[in-house]
Amino acid sequence: MTNTPEDRTLHLNAFLMPIGHHEAAWRLPESDPNANLDIGHYISLAQTAERGKFDSVFLADSPVLMGVPERRPSGKLEPTIILTAIGAATSKIGLIATASTSYNEPYNLARRFASLDIVSGGRAGWNIVTTAGDDAARNFGLDGVPAHKTRYQRAAEFVEVSTKLWDSWEDDAIVADKESAVHSDSAKVHRFDHDGEFFKVAGPLNVPRSPQGYPLLVQAGSSENGKDFAALYSEAIFTAQPTFEEGKAFYDDVKDRVAKVGRNPDQVLILPGIVPVIGDTEEHARELDAELARLISPEYARAQLAERFGLAPEELDLDRELPEDLPSEDEIEGAKSRYTLIVQLARRENLTVRELIARLGGGRGHRTFAGTAEQVADTIEHWFRSGAADGFNIMPAVLPSGLELFVDRVVPILQERGLFRTDYTETTLRGHYGLPRPDNQFVVDANIRVAASAT
């Protein structure tokens, strides 16, 4: 894929939130409220996305029970388990799992992703997150979440160690010579003895190098620390951008940071989220949107919002705007960029708490869009052609119906306009995104060694 504006095409990722991204989706008559635990449901969603030639499916994750059990289906299955099952029932679509760098060990996680990449034939991706929130920390021996900056430092070292593990077997280490009784060549299997601030890991990994070398590295934090991290390590970025202007500014900012650290900006793809509510007519779409808003129980959402601001729920009046004196982003140790986004959204549109809740309930700050398939395609094309996105993270309000509508109605329009593939041309996740397979850091060393020993 070249990146001249005329012939480049966009990328689509399906963000699978079990019953839809709208928090009240489970209450619709059409919804199975226990689909969050039904592996068949996930498989069928992924098959629909593959029918639509999506680049990938994606699962969010946090090692904690999120929110009040009353509010919505909060139980979940572990993402690498879901994606393994999906991988067995699909053949092309990429499989991106979120995993936390704050609450895992590199050796364990690296081998799980390498294994997923092997069993899926090169379709694994890792959404690298640092995990905000004290509740998650309390499941891992801590009393509260480590500082934001510390989390990103640990994340950086975690990724460094992981790439060492994934590179620890050279691609041609396996010889499998029955006659000479040599299965693999020790000289091409590297123990590296990493000894850093957060981790001490000897290696080598017990999984040989996988089809993609290693999983596609995805990132999804948009704070200053988050953007710097993304510039250094990520190959694709998920982000919540509620307006075109914010989306365009984010895009330019991040591509700039990527160039500044000496990487190729074309090889870091920016994928804002969009929550499309699609109707046959605009009015029909708005009706579904309003029906979903009506089904939200504002109390749970109010409590969650208050916690984000460090307030008691009663301090937020449902029918007034947010209080004036909220903390600044600097004072937040949790999810910084999401915090700022929410405050700005409420202030900009003078939303009452109730209205804000309705907006967040739909897409948690991502761009929500109720309209016809044509209108959704227009928005996507506009962002893409104006340099605010390399593709989109599609977050249907209701699943499976929202994804089916997108695949059956929006995708054909994008294909007609020459904006999206009509069939897969590649077999790996990096292949779909037009990204190269990474070099092996230890092979470079080996060549130098060979050259050195030859003199």
Added chain:
Amino acid sequence: MTNTPEDRTLHLNAFLMPIGHHEAAWRLPESDPNANLDIGHYISLAQTAERGKFDSVFLADSPVLMGVPERRPSGKLEPTIILTAIGAATSKIGLIATASTSYNEPYNLARRFASLDIVSGGRAGWNIVTTAGDDAARNFGLDGVPAHKTRYQRAAEFVEVSTKLWDSWEDDAIVADKESAVHSDSAKVHRFDHDGEFFKVAGPLNVPRSPQGYPLLVQAGSSENGKDFAALYSEAIFTAQPTFEEGKAFYDDVKDRVAKVGRNPDQVLILPGIVPVIGDTEEHARELDAELARLISPEYARAQLAERFGLAPEELDLDRELPEDLPSEDEIEGAKSRYTLIVQLARRENLTVRELIARLGGGRGHRTFAGTAEQVADTIEHWFRSGAADGFNIMPAVLPSGLELFVDRVVPILQERGLFRTDYTETTLRGHYGLPRPDNQFVVDANIRVAASAT
């Protein structure tokens, strides 16, 4: 299943070592030397075992690259990934994965097993191991393996925390009432704030209680600490017992320990390993056995054996017996029971190092048996009827052929003799083993609470 000697039947587990349990199996002309990384290979092995009505398949694991890469296929796929893929391609057979309590966090592991239990419809099992060896420790920030006793203490607390996590959702916590907007009942989802010597975990798990309540708990260490641990926590025990006398003594010892801690000995199943090398005739079986022994490269095995004894490889003469002055089991911090087994085997049969290597290369200390299908069935029946085993861990020397022979030739004999099921009567792993679904520790508490609040 009742446990009167007359009508009880035995259990069979297929221990899937990729290309077979014999270390030289990969060198046979029939073997695919890279099957260790081929998910299709594992699926087909499991389907063969399911055709044979086996209770379960099992995968060993250690978070480290084991042995010299030259010696045999040492790369592996992570077990819960393999078993998820197997689960999707089978419908009845149990899925037992090994995972280390020394190098995991309970929250992460508990949710993975709960997820596997849900996606497989109640077929997950966990082989709980503490992981011997300094090499594994060096992948997790340590310089060497923690003391044997400490490892088992951590294992005990790990299992306690895990059962709290698995029980943290009561079975009827999910209401899914769309009308009243109540998805689940918080009063039945328990935060428990465990605060122990090794772990501090708040809970609840983010996975609701799974079909089996929690995975079948399996254990595989046979030291004194290991047997005490098994008596307290395990529901099935894998063990290496090279002779009938040792097997019988182990069986009586463990059942006794189980009774002493107040559990029902019938609910802890003992499954010794057997490495059958099956031939049409006894002579044919012995030929295959000899051919495999011939394919071993003794140098790698000698180095590994020397390390176990804390010696340099040169200190072991291939054509002499083991040195006299080896350490006692007390001085070993790694795999205690396996160490003792190896020394006793060598001394009892006056084996040279070369002969010992040939014996270990076949089954690593498990009972190896070259013979006809009838002879294999006789051995199994003898151990079972004489109270030395509740079933067997079948460890074919060569895969897939060894498992196919067992299923096609040995299983029918066991069925004819009324010793083994002719079809599945249950759908869960615990069901196959005739074990009850565990009670939920928090429901007991809740009943007391209800009673208390009623007074």
